[in-house]
Amino acid sequence: MSLRPALLACAIALLSSPLAAAEQSKGEPPKYKSAQEIIDASPADAWRTLDPANTLYLELETGRVIIELAPQFAPEHVANIRTMAREHFWDGLSIYRSQDNFVVQFGDPDGDDPAKARSLGTAKKKLPAEFHRASAGLKFDRLPDPDGWAPQVGFVDGFPVGHDPKAGTTWLAHCYGTLGAGRNNDADSSVGAELYVVDGQSPRQLDDNITVVGRVVQGMELLSVIPRGPAPMGFYEKPELRTTIKSIKLASELPEAERVPLQLLRTDSKTFVEATEARRNRRDDFYKRPAGHIDLCNVPLPVRAPKN
Amino acid sequence: MSLRPALLACAIALLSSPLAAAEQSKGEPPKYKSAQEIIDASPADAWRTLDPANTLYLELETGRVIIELAPQFAPEHVANIRTMAREHFWDGLSIYRSQDNFVVQFGDPDGDDPAKARSLGTAKKKLPAEFHRASAGLKFDRLPDPDGWAPQVGFVDGFPVGHDPKAGTTWLAHCYGTLGAGRNNDADSSVGAELYVVDGQSPRQLDDNITVVGRVVQGMELLSVIPRGPAPMGFYEKPELRTTIKSIKLASELPEAERVPLQLLRTDSKTFVEATEARRNRRDDFYKRPAGHIDLCNVPLPVRAPKN
Numbered sequence: 001m002s003l004r005p006a007l008l009a010c011a012i013a014l015l016s017s018p019l020a021a022a023e024q025s026k027g028e029p030p031k032y033k034s035a036q037e038i039i040d041a042s043p044a045d046a047w048r049t050l051d052p053a054n055t056l057y058l059e060l061e062t063g064r065v066i067i068e069l070a071p072q073f074a075p076e077h078v079a080n081i082r083t084m085a086r087e088h089f090w091d092g093l094s095i096y097r098s099q100d101n102f103v104v105q106f107g108d109p110d111g112d113d114p115a116k117a118r119s120l121g122t123a124k125k126k127l128p129a130e131f132h133r134a135s136a137g138l139k140f141d142r143l144p145d146p147d148g149w150a151p152q153v154g155f156v157d158g159f160p161v162g163h164d165p166k167a168g169t170t171w172l173a174h175c176y177g178t179l180g181a182g183r184n185n186d187a188d189s190s191v192g193a194e195l196y197v198v199d200g201q202s203p204r205q206l207d208d209n210i211t212v213v214g215r216v217v218q219g220m221e222l223l224s225v226i227p228r229g230p231a232p233m234g235f236y237e238k239p240e241l242r243t244t245i246k247s248i249k250l251a252s253e254l255p256e257a258e259r260v261p262l263q264l265l266r267t268d269s270k271t272f273v274e275a276t277e278a279r280r281n282r283r284d285d286f287y288k289r290p291a292g293h294i295d296l297c298n299v300p301l302p303v304r305a306p307k308n
Numbered sequence: 309m310s311l312r313p314a315l316l317a318c319a320i321a322l323l324s325s326p327l328a329a330a331e332q333s334k335g336e337p338p339k340y341k342s343a344q345e346i347i348d349a350s351p352a353d354a355w356r357t358l359d360p361a362n363t364l365y366l367e368l369e370t371g372r373v374i375i376e377l378a379p380q381f382a383p384e385h386v387a388n389i390r391t392m393a394r395e396h397f398w399d400g401l402s403i404y405r406s407q408d409n410f411v412v413q414f415g416d417p418d419g420d421d422p423a424k425a426r427s428l429g430t431a432k433k434k435l436p437a438e439f440h441r442a443s444a445g446l447k448f449d450r451l452p453d454p455d456g457w458a459p460q461v462g463f464v465d466g467f468p469v470g471h472d473p474k475a476g477t478t479w480l481a482h483c484y485g486t487l488g489a490g491r492n493n494d495a496d497s498s499v500g501a502e503l504y505v506v507d508g509q510s511p512r513q514l515d516d517n518i519t520v521v522g523r524v525v526q527g528m529e530l531l532s533v534i535p536r537g538p539a540p541m542g543f544y545e546k547p548e549l550r551t552t553i554k555s556i557k558l559a560s561e562l563p564e565a566e567r568v569p570l571q572l573l574r575t576d577s578k579t580f581v582e583a584t585e586a587r588r589n590r591r592d593d594f595y596k597r598p599a600g601h602i603d604l605c606n607v608p609l610p611v612r613a614p615k616n
Binding site: 100146147175200209224225227282286287289293 | 408409439453454455456457483484493495508509510511512513515516517528529532533534535536587590593594595596597599601602603605606
């Protein structure tokens, strides 16, 4: 009777369980290496260090969520968000929406009421839409796999993107962990004060329809378990059901001892390309039929503590 | 200052918020109807009633999760699961794994230990793999959109599926809410005692690699918020962190008064086709660029209480 807890374990998730490096006999064809084995053998220069000036710490009672901002895609929004973080705009506000299989959303729950709304301080009250940008000047690490939502997909500086070579535009894709700026019907109605994080099946229909400002690189499991709001679209009628935000700060504003040093696998590294291929065509003992494909939002983006 | 909680609301999620039916002026081109408007106007015969004999109630302290079984795809596993439900196999067992952006898994946490493992009762101890089945005899409601994981995708009896016309096979796809049978490395090592539910980005690499037995049709938000396990792959070292399963029962075993009557939108209905098209090409005030595409696992599968 072998069907047991450990099974789906060893079974399903070779992606997350390091395999013991097997001995390779001489003369035999090269043994399949799992993504984890490839990553474990990566050279130091396959990794980049998270820039504290582009890093937000969202502090909850349950811990710290770490966000990488993408100023190369949304310079105006990111500048505004940096200002608001410095001026403590979000401190004491809340996650006031959690819709299952979609997003958590946070900011000022009283923002609609001019009498109660928190001041934006010195942040700008009006910004242009930053849905996409010109591809020129970006290094596009293309994923060869077909995609239904965009002519081409891949990564720029570690962020999943859609890319239209004909139009010459590139935009950040909505994957699990993507951070976007809520807006009204007008394209230019976001300022970065109201933010959402995707925690369900990638809602790619939003791509190039809203300004994306970054993505969560650590701590998603603190956001994804927030109880879903009982009101339509996951809002909470009762303020006491909301999750308080202790603070949102720029890592660069904290003393170095209070920062979490993190490294991210470079999406232009050989390691990344090989690890992605190992996931696209799994040839371990569990998989009976390698998929021969991987979707943009299924590609893991490894993060680690720096090695000494 | 218009950027506020209600915004991402009216903004993002027209998919879930009923729009007031707008007046249509004479002589103008037909107004765009949202998916919700199309569904609200559906005829009675666009809906099917959930069959109690194919319905599991997973009872947690927080409420009831409702599962539709798929005997047309996994007859042996579903028969075994029905037997185990009748014999109270899962009652008092637990959800012993919750891995972020992947699955929750439940069954017997002591199953690996012959001294402690719960008996399977009269259920079979060995079953064949039921990864896919012959397409003959199935009504395949094809989704016209391209898919990277399968030659064709669509729905059979309301379940998302992959389909290979050349091989003549069809299989249940791993989308949010999919229920599968955990197995060891051997293809035929599952019996349905250990089950997992997908609660992250669709892990389609598992398609046709594991036996899928059904999907959650109501109550996903009770599973998706279960705190992620701290051990590798989301397991909990400490038993007290596990979530107790009060019971798993077949709806048909309960008195009618204790059942939840549910209807599901038929995937072969005109309403479903039109609602899916309204989501593929959104032309409301929020979307500036209709996607022109929808992925299999992004297609909502509406469920409602029966209308009187």
